[in-house]
Amino acid sequence: MRITEISVGAFLLAGIIALLVLALNVSGLNLSNAEGTYTVYARFENIGGLTARSKVTMSGVQIGRVSNIELDEKMLMARVEMQIFNSVDYLTTDSSAMILTAGLLGEKYIGVSVGAEDDVLKDGDYIRDTQSALVLEDLVGKFLLNKASE
Amino acid sequence: MKPFEDVIIDIQGLSFARSGRPIFRDVNIQIPRGKITAIMGPSGTGKTTLLKLIGGQLKPAKGSIVMDGQNIPRLGRRELFEIRERMGMLFQSGALFTDMSVYENVAFPLRVHTDLPEQMIRDIVLMKLNAVGLRGAKDLMPSELSGGMARRVALARAIALDPDLVMYDEPFTGQDPIAMGVLVNLIRRLNEALGHTSIIVSHDIQETLGIADYIYLIADGEVVAQGTPQELKEVDSAKVKQFMQGLPDGPVPFHFPAAEYVDELMQEARS
Amino acid sequence: MNQLAQLGRGALGKLAAFGRSGIILGHVLVAKPQPRTMLPLLLQQIYFVGVLSLIIIVVSGLFIGMVLGLQGYTILVDYGSEQAVGQMVALSLVRELAPVVTALLFAGRAGSALTAEIGLMKATEQLSSLEMIGVDPLRRIIAPRFWAGFYCLPVLAAIFSVVGVYGGALVGVDWLGIYEGSFWANMQHSVDFFDDVLNGLFKAVVFGFVVTWIAVFQGYDCIPTSEGISQATTRTVVLSSLAVLALDFVLTALMFGDF
Ligand SMILES: Nc1ncnc2c1ncn2[C@@H]1O[C@H](COP(=O)(O)OP(=O)(O)O)[C@@H](O)[C@H]1O
């Protein structure tokens, strides 16, 4: 009986540790995500596969997450809502956002690079300078047009 | 039919069918309180089924089974489990819980139905095991017991809660002559000492005649004869005689109901 | 005409069995928990169903992770992207292989044992005997076994994933020389805790539910003879494997499909 109880306890503990390892080591879930965030928006012509919870990075380091994507009905563009960590308080108002792909066909994420202005983005501000996702069909289309006009 | 002064179980108009085959047709049986009643009949007539009907594990198609004013087939799940606390059943195979020791098997009904302190449970268990002569085997597991010992342990378990009614399903089959004698005595003595009612299902004629106060003989889904052992020996019916004397030929068919053998063979040949 | 009638009878029989399994499930789910008697029984069953399955799960997880690492490397090295091995190993394990393979092994190891055990209890009249003692076998025998299976499968699947990932790392990083930093960074970048890890474990929860349901029902409903028990045991393994694979497709389509 005693042995049973101890081994069942160890078994359940192993399960919890496994879950923690999956969270921290395998999926890289950052517990410091619990720190506060502020909201920044950006409009893109085409988000091409970006989804909520995609990462927002600067120089490859994660600085936030996409929290929502919706269609801006007036401007007929995609409006992306991002949560940026509070510690990243140096995004200038002329920062630019670009939708990038991890690897050749990997998942989409947003890369942000900082501009030269002195003012920084505050909660609810927009990043004006955006560059949409590369969509393979568009590229092929452009290429064919160029060929045709030659 | 002789009316009993005090009836513990009163079965009226019982009908029951299994897979469309009638097992009982309009059967009436009364079990007198405090006595040993035997239910006899060829194997396959539904003796085990009758015990399961009394225990409420099967529901009859028609008829009533009344135990002290409560109609068992009509009881809800809760009431059924309550009334079963007053019954002990010794299954054909013993049916000990294989993952518990002999001691725990006998203690089991006490643990689930009473809040007795461990010391009391221990006393009762040892007393019951002593009654069946197996106090020394209390630490063995069921797999270490012989068939006869297992049945005696099961008997100790069946009487652990001092039930009003104990049902024995073929207690004598597969026992060596000595164990048989022990068991016959045991059932008799327990019945007298503890004052409960016993129902014995059996087809061992000699043992049963020696122990029973009253006997029902069933065959073909009906009660074909009943009475005290003495009365039954004197009944002048071919069916009863055949059974009591163990003759292969007679009105009770050796064969399971079937189409005429010749017809069946012809049919096969034709197709 | 006769065959048609037979077909109809067969279908009705299946439907009735499904109904009986639903009734059993209902009894188990609504049974009022009695912590004092239930907890020791549950512990005992978690021991049988979970702890004793650990070895087969760890060994299989390790080898499957190592094979994934090896195969992934030989494919990806042609495209010069062998650092993506970590991502491939982790995603295939966490999303698919851990829940599915664990459930299949579980059905073979624990499910069949559950069916055989309950079937044998039925054949030796232990279940009837419980009923006659006034104890509901659905509560005493079936419920703890059901819940134990339900709890154990996600735990086993999580352990399977972790062991598999480290098996992949062993082959990829230690033997084939993928740069350790990019192996893990790539994996962490592409594996999402909610979308991948929790969805994978949710699959394991569903599989645990279905496999143990099938196993305890087959045992409880079996024909109480030796052939009956062996047939029921076979049915448990076959039915639960099919159910796991079919459900896996449905769940994957719901979770990861874009519709
Ligand atoms: N689970 C069952 N399903 C269908 N028929 C059964 C079942 N159990 C017993 N029977 C049938 O019921 C009849 C009576 O069985 P039983 O009560 O065990 O007989 P006995 O105990 O008198 O030998 C037998 O003919 C048997 O074929």
Ligand SMILES: [Mg+2]
């Ligand atoms: Mg019988």
